[in-house]
Structures are given as C-alpha cells and as structure tokens.
Amino acid sequence: MIDKKFSYILHSPLSSSSKFLLHIPSLIIALFGGVLMGLTVAPFNCYFLAYVALIPLIFAIHKSFFTATFAGFLWGFGYHGTALFWITGIHPMTWMGIPWLYSLLIALICWLFITFWGAILVTIWSGLINFIIKIEYSKSHFYSWIIFILGISSWCILEKCWSLGSLWWSSLAYTQSPYNLPILQLLTISGTTTLTAFILLINFLIFYTIKTYLIPVNQDRKYFQLVLFITLFVFISIHIYGWLIYKTPLQDSPNKAIKVGIIQGNIPNEIKLYDPGLKKALVNYKKGYETLAQKNVDLIITPETALPFFNEDIEKNTSFYKTVKENKIPIILGAFKTLSTYDYTNSLFSIDKNGNVISRYDKIKLVPLGEYIPFQQILGDVIRRLSPLDTQLVAGNYNQSFIITLQDESKQFKLPVIVAICYDSAFSEIFRQQALKGGEFVITAANNAHYRNSMPFQHHAQDVMRAIETGKWMARAANTGYSAIVNPRGDTVWLSNLNEYQTHIDTIYRRHQQTFYALRGDWLNKLFILIMATYLFFRITINRFIHLQ
Structure with missing residues (x-):
C-alpha cells in the first residue's frame, strides 16, 4: 500500500507551480554566473572569471525552453546590470534643477533600460541554442561539437548586430581589458569577435569537460581525458601565442x-x-x-x-x-x-x-538621453531634462x-x-x-x-x-x-x-x-554568418527530405 502511494507521488503530473520550483536552482545559478561575468570589469577587475562565468548558462540551455530563455535573461541581467551599474552615477541631478527623487528614478530607469537591452541579446541566444539542441539531440560526441560551433557563431553575430545600434558597451571581449594583455593581442586578428569567440570556446570546453567527467560510463573516461587535454592545450597555447606577440619589440623610429x-x-x-x-x-x-x-x-x-x-x-x-x-x-x-x-x-x-x-x-556616437533623445515624439517631453544642453546635437x-x-x-x-x-x-x-x-x-x-x-x-x-x-x-x-x-x-x-x-x-x-584587423575588418564574423547560413540550409534540406519520405 505504501509502495503504491510513493509510486503515485513520483509519477503523478506536477502542477505548474511545482514545475516552476524545479527550475529555480538553474535560474539562480545562471543569475550568479552573470554577476560573476559583471565582476570581470572595473571596479572589481576579476577578468579571469570570464572563462567560467558562462558555464551555468550553458548547463541551463540544455534544459527546457522556458528554463533556457529565462536563465539567459537572468544571466544577461546579472552581467550587464553589474558591469553597467556606473550609469546610476548620473544621480543626483539636482544641479540641473531636477528634484532628488525624480533624479533617482531617472537614473534607475536608465540603468534598467540598458541592462534589459543587454539581457535581450542573451535571451535570444539562449532560446536559439536550446531550440537547436532539441532538434539536433544525439548522444554522439560530434553533436556536442556542432552545438559549440553554432553557439559561438550565433553569440558573435548577435554582438555584432547590437554593436550596430546606439546602445553598445559591454562585449564579452572588454572583460579582459586592460589587464590580460597577452590575450588582448587577439584583437589584431578580427577585433573583439576574436576575443569573444575565445572566451565562449573556453567556457564550452570546460562545460564539456565537466559533462564527460560526470558520465558514469567507463568507455567515456578516455574521452574525458581527451577533452580535458584539448581545453588546457587551447587555453595555454593561445595565451602563449598572445604573450609572444605582446613581447615583440615595437621598434619605433x-x-x-x-x-x-x-x-x-x-x-x-x-x-x-x-x-x-x-x-x-x-x-x-x-x-x-x-x-x-x-x-x-x-x-x-x-x-x-x-x-x-x-x-x-x-x-x-x-x-x-x-x-x-x-x-x-x-x-x-x-x-x-x-x-x-x-x-x-x-x-x-x-x-x-x-x-x-x-x-x-x-x-559620431551620441549618448542616448544625454546628447539626443530616442523616440523623441513619444519620450521627448518626459526625458528632455536629462540632457545638459538646451537642444540636441547632430551626429557626425x-x-x-x-x-x-x-x-x-x-x-x-x-x-x-x-x-x-x-x-x-x-x-x-x-x-x-x-x-x-x-x-x-x-x-x-x-x-x-x-x-x-x-x-x-x-x-x-x-x-x-x-x-x-x-x-x-x-x-x-x-x-x-x-x-x-x-x-x-x-x-x-x-x-x-x-x-x-x-x-x-x-x-x-x-x-x-x-594590423590584420585594420586591413580585413571583422572577417571572423562573416565566417560565423556563413556557418549559420550553411547549417540553416542543410537543416531545411534534411527536413524537406524527411517530409517527402
């Protein structure tokens, strides 16, 4: 009788509130990972945390779509919210005639807006990779490497899209500046995309190392050792490569x-x-x-x-x-x-x-709210007082x-x-x-x-x-x-x-x-776009073939 009751409890459908509770640990850990990434920049400058801060999010994107997207949002909120908290320093603006409480409210709205904008990037990425994981799921090791490549490519493409707008500051690449000078030499190859891709690669490799270690199958132990070796080799060799460039004499005349x-x-x-x-x-x-x-x-x-x-x-x-x-x-x-x-x-x-x-x-790049008013017809009268100038500037x-x-x-x-x-x-x-x-x-x-x-x-x-x-x-x-x-x-x-x-x-x-970057531009991002387009083409082709069968 007792066994039947326990069996009923274990196998009965969970309520929606119970299902949500199951997601909470993953969401909290993802938020923590985002905060860790935010600690890589001033005033904390713990740049080394960038190589592990994405791991909680990578674990979360392998779960349900809800968990993946919400974890992405929380990670992005933690990262951008921590890194960009300096925006609240515009308060108090009493010297501009703005009451103290209104000044505080404006500062918080600005911080939340720019934080949400950054979090949207990570949310889109998390949902996209979770979707790819679901349709490509396989127990083969090749499947995991495909996810790595698509994950790195799509993040870099999204960063590029965000950088084309007016609200851009916190690329993953800037987590290493100005202290990790050997790795910053990668910027000469393809700009910030090179460094962002490297940070993502190391996080994915460490995640995969942990994953293969936790698999309780004897034949995977050698594969775990191989992945661990690849992770250490890539991390150390790229730093050595950057250090050699960094130590090259400038030879200025x-x-x-x-x-x-x-x-x-x-x-x-x-x-x-x-x-x-x-x-x-x-x-x-x-x-x-x-x-x-x-x-x-x-x-x-x-x-x-x-x-x-x-x-x-x-x-x-x-x-x-x-x-x-x-x-x-x-x-x-x-x-x-x-x-x-x-x-x-x-x-x-x-x-x-x-x-x-x-x-x-x-x-060229005017500061939103400070030097020009976005959505002026809607927001102009509300936030015009943010600008220290009487009228808007014209961008070069x-x-x-x-x-x-x-x-x-x-x-x-x-x-x-x-x-x-x-x-x-x-x-x-x-x-x-x-x-x-x-x-x-x-x-x-x-x-x-x-x-x-x-x-x-x-x-x-x-x-x-x-x-x-x-x-x-x-x-x-x-x-x-x-x-x-x-x-x-x-x-x-x-x-x-x-x-x-x-x-x-x-x-x-x-x-x-x-530099090679100055001459060729962000060629690596173009390669990532080609990779994503090739994947999309083959996925659509395969789906059509299966449908015809």
Missing part, C-alpha cells in the same frame, strides 16, 4: 617621435555649463596650454568640450586663440560647432600654430578625416590622425575606418564626469582595445580623468589621477603599419 602635452582641466559637471565652470575652463586650459607650450611640446590635446562654447565664440570673444598664435604650438581643442540655427556638433578642432582651424571631427558621419599640423626642423607638415570622442570608443569600426585612411596615431577625448568612478576606468579599457586593434600609439585626454598614454601593445604608459587638474608631457610615435 626616433624620427617618428611626437612630444604631446595633455591638459586634464577637471571642471565638475555641476558647474561646467554655468558661469563659474565656463570661467574656470578658460583659466585652466589657457594656463595648461601656456605651461606646455613653454616646454616645447609638438602638440597639445584637450578633452571633449574642454571649452563648452561654440568655437566661433571662442575665437571672437576670448583670448584663447590669441594665446595659440603667440605660443605657436598646435592644439586639439574640444568645443561645439554651429551648423545652423538649431543644429550643432560636439567636435574636436585641429588648430595650427597660427590659430587656423585646419580640420574638424564631429562625434563615418566618412571623416582628421588632419593635424606639426613642425619639423625645416617646415610645417600635415598628417592624418585617428580621433574619437567619448562614447565613440566603444565602436571599433570608427577607429578602423580612420586607420585605413592613413591615421598614424590615436587621439581620444572624453568627459566622464557624469558617472561613478568605475566608468572612467572601463572607458580606459575600451581605449586600450582600440589601440591594440589599430596597432597605434594613443593619447587620451579626459576632463576629470582618466587621461592616458597607451602603446600599440596595450600597455598603459601613463595614467592620470581622477578628479585632479593635471598637465602631462609624453612621447608617442607615428606608425604606418596596419
């Missing part, structure tokens, strides 16, 4: 040296666009320019909107251009440019030693070239430079396009004063990746930090302090050589 000066003006956002901030900016940047000019630098670099005026007003109504003409040192100046009555740009101006503007770069286009002038022993000459402003740093293609046009080193300018202190270091991590991808020296000027000098291997030669006024002089080098 002394006659290609440029002595650059950087001014970190340290104008807090709370006053930056008001009279006290405007006056302080003029004083700090004029003083910094004169200090660096006296030390005979070749070029002076300022941050994004260093002088938060329209450039024509700076020229007419201040003495800054007069100072440039007197000291005869070229400068890269961050300011605004009027295009029409209502349109203007966030720009960098290349000003020669005679005070002439010879080139201009307009920021990809087809820009930036020229600077330098002085050698006999004459003044022009050369192309790769430049980017703030949020542009998250988008590799902006740098690659300018590298193809002959850019010989990189200049980035930023104002990271809006956010928590972890954000400037994450921004620095993005710039380190861009320097490696292009194989160029980089000089970075930020309003409140971090300003930096980075070499083509990703070494941070100098890093400023946060929230301090600083000037710095350093030497960088012009470089003509191009």
Whole structure:
C-alpha cells in the first residue's frame, strides 16, 4: 500500500507551480554566473572569471525552453546590470534643477533600460541554442561539437548586430581589458569577435569537460581525458601565442617621435555649463596650454568640450586663440560647432600654430538621453531634462578625416590622425575606418564626469582595445580623468589621477603599419554568418527530405 502511494507521488503530473520550483536552482545559478561575468570589469577587475562565468548558462540551455530563455535573461541581467551599474552615477541631478527623487528614478530607469537591452541579446541566444539542441539531440560526441560551433557563431553575430545600434558597451571581449594583455593581442586578428569567440570556446570546453567527467560510463573516461587535454592545450597555447606577440619589440623610429602635452582641466559637471565652470575652463586650459607650450611640446590635446562654447565664440570673444598664435604650438581643442540655427556638433578642432582651424571631427556616437533623445515624439517631453544642453546635437558621419599640423626642423607638415570622442570608443569600426585612411596615431577625448568612478576606468579599457586593434600609439585626454598614454601593445604608459587638474608631457610615435584587423575588418564574423547560413540550409534540406519520405 505504501509502495503504491510513493509510486503515485513520483509519477503523478506536477502542477505548474511545482514545475516552476524545479527550475529555480538553474535560474539562480545562471543569475550568479552573470554577476560573476559583471565582476570581470572595473571596479572589481576579476577578468579571469570570464572563462567560467558562462558555464551555468550553458548547463541551463540544455534544459527546457522556458528554463533556457529565462536563465539567459537572468544571466544577461546579472552581467550587464553589474558591469553597467556606473550609469546610476548620473544621480543626483539636482544641479540641473531636477528634484532628488525624480533624479533617482531617472537614473534607475536608465540603468534598467540598458541592462534589459543587454539581457535581450542573451535571451535570444539562449532560446536559439536550446531550440537547436532539441532538434539536433544525439548522444554522439560530434553533436556536442556542432552545438559549440553554432553557439559561438550565433553569440558573435548577435554582438555584432547590437554593436550596430546606439546602445553598445559591454562585449564579452572588454572583460579582459586592460589587464590580460597577452590575450588582448587577439584583437589584431578580427577585433573583439576574436576575443569573444575565445572566451565562449573556453567556457564550452570546460562545460564539456565537466559533462564527460560526470558520465558514469567507463568507455567515456578516455574521452574525458581527451577533452580535458584539448581545453588546457587551447587555453595555454593561445595565451602563449598572445604573450609572444605582446613581447615583440615595437621598434619605433626616433624620427617618428611626437612630444604631446595633455591638459586634464577637471571642471565638475555641476558647474561646467554655468558661469563659474565656463570661467574656470578658460583659466585652466589657457594656463595648461601656456605651461606646455613653454616646454616645447609638438602638440597639445584637450578633452571633449574642454571649452563648452561654440568655437566661433571662442575665437571672437576670448583670448584663447590669441594665446595659440603667440605660443605657436598646435592644439586639439574640444568645443561645439554651429551648423545652423538649431543644429550643432560636439567636435574636436585641429588648430595650427597660427590659430587656423585646419580640420574638424564631429562625434559620431551620441549618448542616448544625454546628447539626443530616442523616440523623441513619444519620450521627448518626459526625458528632455536629462540632457545638459538646451537642444540636441547632430551626429557626425563615418566618412571623416582628421588632419593635424606639426613642425619639423625645416617646415610645417600635415598628417592624418585617428580621433574619437567619448562614447565613440566603444565602436571599433570608427577607429578602423580612420586607420585605413592613413591615421598614424590615436587621439581620444572624453568627459566622464557624469558617472561613478568605475566608468572612467572601463572607458580606459575600451581605449586600450582600440589601440591594440589599430596597432597605434594613443593619447587620451579626459576632463576629470582618466587621461592616458597607451602603446600599440596595450600597455598603459601613463595614467592620470581622477578628479585632479593635471598637465602631462609624453612621447608617442607615428606608425604606418596596419594590423590584420585594420586591413580585413571583422572577417571572423562573416565566417560565423556563413556557418549559420550553411547549417540553416542543410537543416531545411534534411527536413524537406524527411517530409517527402
């Protein structure tokens, strides 16, 4: 009688609430895995966790479709929510006239929105791979390798799609920057896709190692040893390959040296666009320019909107251009440019030693909510107050070239430079396009004063990746930090302090050589698209054949 009761309990259908309870451990572990991945970046910088943080999610995608997709969402929420928590640093915005409670609400909505957007990517991936697992299920080992290849391919394709939009920051690749320099050398092959694919591969291999170990079949023990060997071999050999590249001497020619000066003006956002901030900016940047000019630098670099005026007003109504003409040192100046009555740009101006503007770069990737309002007809009146500016900015286009002038022993000459402003740093293609046009080193300018202190270091991590991808020296000027000098291997030669006024002089080098990535672009993603298209073609063909039979 008792045996029958137990048999009934074990084999009776579960209620929907009971089924949901069975999913909870997998969901909690997936969320934990996402949080682990979020700890790989600043302020925690535990980059090594990236090689195990996906394993809980990979286990979950082998379960039911509900578990897989919900686990994907929770993993994505944990990762992006942890990594991008610095967004909440825009609170408090009382200096903009926004009440404290409304400011907190806006900050939380921004954080949740960008976190949900990142989580959607992982949700789609998890559901897709779970679907493939269900239709391709087999006990053969070949089946597992097919899942690995399709899993890596589809994730990289989704990252590429997300990077084409306006909300992109947290690729898996940036979890390794700026500390794991040997593995960051993979960026020269196919950009961030190379590194993202490697991180996914190691996670899949470790998952498969665990899976084969847990199978209680004697004949699979040798296969477990084989998978373990492959995992260790791939992980170690790729790191050795990256280390060998990293240790290769740069061999920069002394006659290609440029002595650059950087001014970190340290104008807090709370006053930056008001009279006290405007006056302080003029004083700090004029003083910094004169200090660096006296030390005979070749070029002076300022941050994004260093002088938060329209450039024509700076020229007419201040003495800054007069100072440039007197000291005869070229400068890269961050300011605004009027295009029409209502349109203007966030720009960098290349000003020669005679005070002439010879080139201009307009920021391409504007910050949503801060510099432009998405879905303006719907949300414009609600969130317009987020912007520190009265009107929206106009984005620059990809087809820009930036020229600077330098002085050698006999004459003044022009050369192309790769430049980017703030949020542009998250988008590799902006740098690659300018590298193809002959850019010989990189200049980035930023104002990271809006956010928590972890954000400037994450921004620095993005710039380190861009320097490696292009194989160029980089000089970075930020309003409140971090300003930096980075070499083509990703070494941070100098890093400023946060929230301090600083000037710095350093030497960088012009470089003509191009990396494989700069020449060929993200070719690996094209290969992944081909793999997914080939799989889809054969799956449809096989299904039709089975149907006809």
